[in-house]
Amino acid sequence: MRYEMVVGLEVHIELSTESKMFCDCSAKFGGEANTHVCPVCLGMPGVLPVPNKKAIDYAMRASLALNCQIAPFTKFDRKNYHYPDMPKDYQISQYDKPIGSNGYVVIRTDKGDRRIGIRRLHMEEDTGKSLHEGVAAGSLLDFNRAGVPLIEIVSEPDIRTAEEARLYLQKIRTIMLYTGVSDVKMEEGSMRCDANISLRPEGSSEFGTLVEIKNMNSFRSVQRALEYEAARQQSVLESGGRIVRETRHWDEGRGVTFSSRSKEEAHDYRYFPDPDLVPLEINQEWVDEVRRALPELPDQRFRRYVEEYNLPAYDARVLVEDLALAGFFDEAVAAGANPKAASNWIMVDLQGLLKGEGKSISEVKIKPSHLTQLIDLIEKATISGKIAKDVLVEVCFTGKDPESVVKEKGLVQITDESALIKAAEEVLAANPGPVEDYRKGKKNAIGFLVGQLMKATRGKANPGLANDILRKLLDGSV
Amino acid sequence: MSLCDLTAHELHKLFSSGEASATEIAEAHLERIEAIEQEVRAYVTVTRDRLLEAAAAADKARQSGEVIGPLTGIPMAIKDNIVTQGVKTTCASRILENFIPPYNATVVDRLYNAGGCLVGKANMDEFAMGSSCEHSHFGPTHNPWDTGRVPGGSSGGSAAAVAAGEAVFALGSDTGGSIRQPASFCGVVGMKPTYGRVSRYGLVAFASSLDQIGPFTRDITDCALVLNAICGHDPRDTTSASEPVPDFTESLVPDICGMRLGVPREYFEEGLSKGVREAVNSAIELLAEMGATVEECSLPHTRYALSTYYLIAPAEASSNLARYDGVRYGYRASGARDFVDMYKKTRYEGFGPEVRRRIMLGTYALSAGYYDAYYLKALKVRTLICKDFDNAFDKFDALVTPTAPTVAFSLGEKAADPLSMYLSDICTIPVNLAGLPALSVTCGFNEGMPVGLQLIGPHFAEGTLLRLGYALEQSTDFHRRRPPLTKTQEWDRNMEEAPDNAV
Numbered sequence: 001m002r003y004e005m006v007v008g009l010e011v012h013i014e015l016s017t018e019s020k021m022f023c024d025c026s027a028k029f030g031g032e033a034n035t036h037v038c039p040v041c042l043g044m045p046g047v048l049p050v051p052n053k054k055a056i057d058y059a060m061r062a063s064l065a066l067n068c069q070i071a072p073f074t075k076f077d078r079k080n081y082h083y084p085d086m087p088k089d090y091q092i093s094q095y096d097k098p099i100g101s102n103g104y105v106v107i108r109t110d111k112g113d114r115r116i117g118i119r120r121l122h123m124e125e126d127t128g129k130s131l132h133e134g135v136a137a138g139s140l141l142d143f144n145r146a147g148v149p150l151i152e153i154v155s156e157p158d159i160r161t162a163e164e165a166r167l168y169l170q171k172i173r174t175i176m177l178y179t180g181v182s183d184v185k186m187e188e189g190s191m192r193c194d195a196n197i198s199l200r201p202e203g204s205s206e207f208g209t210l211v212e213i214k215n216m217n218s219f220r221s222v223q224r225a226l227e228y229e230a231a232r233q234q235s236v237l238e239s240g241g242r243i244v245r246e247t248r249h250w251d252e253g254r255g256v257t258f259s260s261r262s263k264e265e266a267h268d269y270r271y272f273p274d275p276d277l278v279p280l281e282i283n284q285e286w287v288d289e290v291r292r293a294l295p296e297l298p299d300q301r302f303r304r305y306v307e308e309y310n311l312p313a314y315d316a317r318v319l320v321e322d323l324a325l326a327g328f329f330d331e332a333v334a335a336g337a338n339p340k341a342a343s344n345w346i347m348v349d350l351q352g353l354l355k356g357e358g359k360s361i362s363e364v365k366i367k368p369s370h371l372t373q374l375i376d377l378i379e380k381a382t383i384s385g386k387i388a389k390d391v392l393v394e395v396c397f398t399g400k401d402p403e404s405v406v407k408e409k410g411l412v413q414i415t416d417e418s419a420l421i422k423a424a425e426e427v428l429a430a431n432p433g434p435v436e437d438y439r440k441g442k443k444n445a446i447g448f449l450v451g452q453l454m455k456a457t458r459g460k461a462n463p464g465l466a467n468d469i470l471r472k473l474l475d476g477s478v
Numbered sequence: 479m480s481l482c483d484l485t486a487h488e489l490h491k492l493f494s495s496g497e498a499s500a501t502e503i504a505e506a507h508l509e510r511i512e513a514i515e516q517e518v519r520a521y522v523t524v525t526r527d528r529l530l531e532a533a534a535a536a537d538k539a540r541q542s543g544e545v546i547g548p549l550t551g552i553p554m555a556i557k558d559n560i561v562t563q564g565v566k567t568t569c570a571s572r573i574l575e576n577f578i579p580p581y582n583a584t585v586v587d588r589l590y591n592a593g594g595c596l597v598g599k600a601n602m603d604e605f606a607m608g609s610s611c612e613h614s615h616f617g618p619t620h621n622p623w624d625t626g627r628v629p630g631g632s633s634g635g636s637a638a639a640v641a642a643g644e645a646v647f648a649l650g651s652d653t654g655g656s657i658r659q660p661a662s663f664c665g666v667v668g669m670k671p672t673y674g675r676v677s678r679y680g681l682v683a684f685a686s687s688l689d690q691i692g693p694f695t696r697d698i699t700d701c702a703l704v705l706n707a708i709c710g711h712d713p714r715d716t717t718s719a720s721e722p723v724p725d726f727t728e729s730l731v732p733d734i735c736g737m738r739l740g741v742p743r744e745y746f747e748e749g750l751s752k753g754v755r756e757a758v759n760s761a762i763e764l765l766a767e768m769g770a771t772v773e774e775c776s777l778p779h780t781r782y783a784l785s786t787y788y789l790i791a792p793a794e795a796s797s798n799l800a801r802y803d804g805v806r807y808g809y810r811a812s813g814a815r816d817f818v819d820m821y822k823k824t825r826y827e828g829f830g831p832e833v834r835r836r837i838m839l840g841t842y843a844l845s846a847g848y849y850d851a852y853y854l855k856a857l858k859v860r861t862l863i864c865k866d867f868d869n870a871f872d873k874f875d876a877l878v879t880p881t882a883p884t885v886a887f888s889l890g891e892k893a894a895d896p897l898s899m900y901l902s903d904i905c906t907i908p909v910n911l912a913g914l915p916a917l918s919v920t921c922g923f924n925e926g927m928p929v930g931l932q933l934i935g936p937h938f939a940e941g942t943l944l945r946l947g948y949a950l951e952q953s954t955d956f957h958r959r960r961p962p963l964t965k966t967q968e969w970d971r972n973m974e975e976a977p978d979n980a981v
Binding site: 043045046047051080082084089090268270271275276 | 559560561567569574577579580581583678679680681682683685686687713714715716717793794796797800801802803805806807817818821841844845846849853
């Protein structure tokens with residue numbers, strides 16, 4: 001029997017607001033332990049939460065970017081459970097009236113576009129952090145993160161392969177970057193993911209028994225964990241066993257999921273509306289205001305690149321997925337660069353350089369206007385494409401504009417025929433063998449001679465002109 | 479005649495005219511505490527040095543010609559579930575026995591700004607759960623009128639302190655009657671303002687949707703003065719109302735002609751003692767004589783109020799009190815195997831039996847499978863109780879009821895029977911469920927003990943209640959009586975002559 005996996009993902013994203021969800025403390029990542037804290041986020045007696053308007057705006061922005069409906073009436077609920085890193089011993093969250101619901105994203109798979117439903121998006125507050133390592137007795141607690149605003153995005157069980165899961169996460173990440181609501185860094189924990197996975201015979205419309213997987217720290221570990229878990233479940237099913245409904249943890253090192261049944265999981269969270277917070281009414285005006293402020297989203301940008309600029313779909317996607325690169329591209333085009341040429345330069349040379357240096361576009365000194373100028377220099381035949389590659393490297397490291405680099409280094413292409421003829425004659429004189437070959441009919445021997453001429457001019461010869469001149473000299477038409 | 483038997487407005491006259499200094503007022507209160515506190519036990523903490531410093535500052539302000547507010551230099555007690563920066567705030571619980579808050583409640587800031595001088599933190603039932611002040615980790619407070627009786631609860635310490643002259647006024651908190659019932663038992667004025675009228679920031683939460691801070695005073699005028707100082711929107715409490723706050727002293731007019739009063743029959747049924755009934759009825763007659771129209775009415779869902787309350791309040795409490803886990807502050811049990819064990823031991827040892835009982839009740843009411851049957855049902859009944867009041871206020875300006883079904887009962891009388899204890903709040907609980915303002919004012923004496931009359935108004939109608947209370951006060955002398963305990967020396971009080979005789 002062939003099985004298919006049915007996967008739903010729960011993604012937590014920390015919003016990059018200045019202050020925490022319910023108090024004025026800084027929401028910045030890091031900082032010395034317990035320095036971003038106050039009576040409110042430490043859950044001291046008698047304190048009250050005051051919602052951060054910006055966080056609500058951000059949650060709405062994220063909801064709209066994921067095509068969700070915004071609830072006109074929403075509220076905060078308490079999720080009750082004891083844990084040392086939880087200051088109030090309950091978490092303020094949203095239970096039955098999430099701020100966003102019924103959305104979707106589209107992912108591009110080998111089999112075409114797939115639409116993955118978003119069941120809900122709700123707001124909550126982050127917990128603190130327990131530190132066990134290097135502590136002689138007991139554990140230490142850092143509450144800097146406690147109360148940082150989070151959104152949780154719950155997908156429909158629409159994901160069918162581990163690859164789709166990865167694409168979905170990538171899409172969510174890109175969208176969040178575009179909206180600017182989060183820096184979505186998995187390594188800093190500002191994006192976290194849990195997965196629900198079950199198997200069912202292909203073609204069946206029933207759902208199998210659900211297993212939750214936690215502790216996946218990268219897109220790749222999500223993909224690996226799902227692949228592992230699907231194989232594990234399949235072998236259980238094939239040997240006549242039954243899947244146990246449980247939570248399993250992903251062990252990155254060993255590449256396996258393991259059961260983590262513990263007492264703390266038999267939880268009844270006893271959700272109830274938080275009486276300290278008045279319900280939130282969101283009128284259409286507020287929704288419209290947030291919608292108007294939405295920037296261009298990845299799908300819109302992709303369409304613009306393909307339809308307006310005629311970029312190949314692959315190139316358009318690579319650009320769109322990197323917000324900084326796409327921004328760079330747009331600025332270069334806005335400054336007058338030919339879109340296709342700009343895309344090519346970014347995709348091939350700039351990306352290659354960045355990869356080689358292990359840097360991001362913001363960490364090198366080239367500006368979008370530099371790329372526009374560089375392309376312009378090629379188009380005006382001031383420099384050759386080959387020289388331009390060297391100029392690009394120079395610009396990236398020095399931040400000088402391409403024209404100055406070309407001037408300083410004397411890289412202006414030689415387009416003066418008389419100067420080239422002299423050099424060509426010297427090349428011919430120095431290479432009697434290839435000249436002989438050419439004249440005997442081996443016409444492609446000219447390639448070598450062009451190479452020699454380019455070398456003699458240190459690459460500055462206009463390659464087309466060099467070719468012409470050599471041919472004319474050889475054919476005796478000069 | 480002692481300075482600690484006067485009201486705030488009387489003391490203000492003496493203070494602003496220079497006849498009595500704030501330091502003299504403060505010292506008089508410390509002497510009174512010295513003399514009788516051992517019998518009353520109104521305080522968990524007495525902040526002697528703080529009081530004298532604040533009084534000295536008030537004197538200095540007056541001497542340097544600064545504007546003196548009506549509460550400047552006035553000694554006050556704060557219930558020990560309202561946080562005071564640098565002063566232990568225990569909630570009368572072992573679990574917070576040594577907790578010193580690094581911040582003030584909004585009301586404390588406001589009273590400090592108004593010149594109020596902290597005498598100390600008043601005893602209470604642990605986490606405000608109780609009706610007798612017997613559930614305090616530090617032992618019970620005694621009723622100044624009869625130290626064999628309870629002062630009521632949970633704000634028993636606040637009520638007793640004001641009745642005994644150990645503070646001129648006090649703040650308490652009222653979740654199901656915790657201001658009004660002890661005010662009634664101790665013969666002082668107690669007001670639970672409209673939910674949202676006073677910021678809850680810094681009030682250690684018992685049941686957040688019901689809790690409200692309010693004043694204990696010796697008369698209605700003082701009540702208006704304290705309300706003026708503590709009411710108003712607070713950005714730190716999103717449930718606080720942005721409703722404008724009037725000057726409550728403008729309600730102090732002795733004219734209630736044409737006011738429409740409803741008398742809900744459900745508050746006069748079984749369990750109401752004969753003495754209380756008589757005192758309340760004669761007060762109602764008095765109000766009618768003064769020109770109010772009085773009519774019987776019905777609040778049909780009243781009988782569900784107690785059960786509704788005992789689902790909602792414990793449910794919220796079970797969550798509000800979860801934070802006392804020994805992790806960050808407060809009591810932590812020793813010898814725990816792991817953190818779950820630490821929670822269990824800490825909470826078992828740190829909370830008293832009544833608090834544990836309510837946490838369990840509330841946890842149960844919110845549990846999966848029971849939520850709809852208990853908590854959700856209770857919320858629906860709460861809506862019906864609110865509707866009852868809405869309907870009544872279509873016809874009436876205020877409702878008149880007893881504050882409690884009996885006068886103060888004896889210490890230990892109900893301690894072993896939680897249900898009969900709960901019943902002593904039967905007249906006050908519906909008001910919290912509906913978020914209404916209500917005032918308790920002494921309307922007579924029975925068995926030598928004060929009887930409280932409860933006046934209930936529509937949302938934000940504190941002024942109406944003050945006006946009614948003021949009118950009653952003008953034609954009775956109950957508010958001028960002082961407990962025998964305080965009569966350590968012969969005094970014959972005369973309101974009009976008091977300022978002249980005082981020093």
